[in-house]
Amino acid sequence: MSSIKNVLRSIGYQVKSLLGEGSFGTVLLCENMVDLSEVAIKITEKVQSYVSNETFALKTVKHPNIVDIYAVLETDKHAFTVMELAEGGNLLDLLAQESFSLSEERVKVIFSQLVEAVNACHQVGIAHRDLKLENVLLDLDGNVKLSDFGLCTRQEQRESSNTFCGTVTYSSPEVLTGEEYDAFKLDIWSLGVILYSLVCGSFPFDDFSISQMVQLQKDHILPFPEPISSECKDLILQMCQPDVAGRPSIRQVQNSSWLCQ
Structure with a gap:
């Protein structure tokens, strides 16, 4: 986790807490270190089809009832998807x-x-x-x-x-x-x-x-x-x-x- 925190810090985000874990990865509550806004960042192993599917969909479909995507960062092992925070749970x-x-x-x-x-x-x-x-x-x-x-x-x-x-x-x-x-x-x-x-x-x-x-x-x-x-x-x-x-x-x-x- 320390290496993941370092990656996120390098792109300007401070990890605050764990939001959830599932079969496709981990979602963290993070804070933008510049404007202090909060986002959800999903971390997945770099399974190309999963990452490209989600990125394509969220960039293609913009709707008030679909989570917004702000950025995607990929390293050798992981993909980091910075998304709108939905604080009300599921x-x-x-x-x-x-x-x-x-x-x-x-x-x-x-x-x-x-x-x-x-x-x-x-x-x-x-x-x-x-x-x-x-x-x-x-x-x-x-x-x-x-x-x-x-x-x-x-x-x-x-x-x-x-x-x-x-x-x-x-x-x-x-x-x-x-x-x-x-x-x-x-x-x-x-x-x-x-x-x-x-x-x-x-x-x-x-x-x-x-x-x-x-x-x-x-x-x-x-x-x-x-x-x-x-x-x-x-x-x-x-x-x-x-x-x-x-x-x-x-x-x-x-x-x-x-x-x-």
Whole structure:
């Protein structure tokens, strides 16, 4: 860590604390030594595809609900991505803080912002491929800041049948069974899982073997506790439709009766 601190100090940042750690790296809270502003700096091993994907996406898509990227520095071993700080934690943190019980109206505000962020990506041909509660950050006002674009793909890149991306809990049946898949429709499925978890306080397909999960997904079995509006249930069922062709586009999600009420 001392060598990393020295690198960051050389580019003008003082490490203040650890924000989080994940499979793709570490995120530190850092202070600009000139103007004392705070930023988040993600440190990843120099896996070129991950770094270039995230850099491309965050430089291509500028949106109020997507984290802003300020600079990228690469050394022989690491990449340092200097990003906007989202101080409100992530959606999984929020659920835990609220005892896994959020009102449907509050969820609608959060989810509509997330949909706006994903739409901004899809409109320029970028699919996120790792949408999950932990990758949806919040600022201090509770506004969504979508992050972690290291697994994103572009429309012109065709994914082969053996390219697994994302997290099992948020993955669609065609991904889990190793079929060739549409990355944009994978995003829609993941959004359905996120919405279900926000309104129900649990995951729709969890704590099962992969084969059991896939069977439940294909059976389209989604238990809904009360009270959840029929419009919200319908939207979740549409997004978590096992038939890829039956899933809505992100624009159709935007225009759903639940979000337009």
